[in-house]
Amino acid sequence: MPFRPVTSEKLSSAVVRQVEELILRGILSPGKRLPSERELAERLGVSRPSLRDAIAQLQERGLLSAKASAGVFVSDSLESGFSPALAELFARHDEAAIDYIAFRRDMEGLAAERAARLASDTDLAVISAIFTKIKDAPDNQPADQAAALDAQFHMAIIEASHNVVMLHMMRAMYDLLRGGVFYNRQIMFKQQTKRAELMDQHRAIHDALMARDAPAARAAVETHLTYVERALLDQQRTARHEDVARQRLDQELGN
Missing domain, CATH: 1.20.120.530 (GntR ligand-binding domain-like)
Structure with missing residues (x-):
């Protein structure tokens, strides 16, 4: 039978999915700065460790980038589709x-x-x-x-x-x-x-x-x-x- 056990989704995975959808739909555009870690964790209703895990995954996928003393941004590389x-x-x-x-x-x-x-x-x-x-x-x-x-x-x-x-x-x-x-x-x-x-x-x-x-x-x-x-x-x-x-x-x- 084509059934699989139901598992609860990790909070970090839910955050990753939400940010990806916002980028995909163009709501978060290239170069857009994300709120501070504390503010974003509060808005999403997740712990800061879960948020850090999500951000790390999004950085690995090339969707977010961190700039020293400036914060986390949607990657500028998403803007240009031409070499x-x-x-x-x-x-x-x-x-x-x-x-x-x-x-x-x-x-x-x-x-x-x-x-x-x-x-x-x-x-x-x-x-x-x-x-x-x-x-x-x-x-x-x-x-x-x-x-x-x-x-x-x-x-x-x-x-x-x-x-x-x-x-x-x-x-x-x-x-x-x-x-x-x-x-x-x-x-x-x-x-x-x-x-x-x-x-x-x-x-x-x-x-x-x-x-x-x-x-x-x-x-x-x-x-x-x-x-x-x-x-x-x-x-x-x-x-x-x-x-x-x-x-x-x-x-x-x-x-």
């Missing part, structure tokens, strides 16, 4: 940036569709709160802050899709984007005309999600990222034209 050599290769080739946007369009369109169907009311409240920050931002908001809010908005939609594989994969993709591997996304946020267009696109995404209209949410994301792709192609074309113009100027000046 430095591959990231540098992407940065040297324009086609990688176009493929990146195409990949985002497919994945984020699916994420928006799933979020419209599967997100909880609280998930939608988070998305709406971030959208409000974007909408209420002053016209002179620094480009880096506008770009950060944009990424936060998109990641909230991915989180609301409730697919943990997609969540961690897209976090790795956004880590490359924040590092400027594919293109300088802040350029778009320096131009008021583009900011206005991006605002309208974000509003369309937001409104479709609030209405739980899955096809409209997917279409709005795809329209937005097609616009981003076109803007990137324009940036690349302008850069090439500028390079040629500088060569002509050097020729005229006899350099």
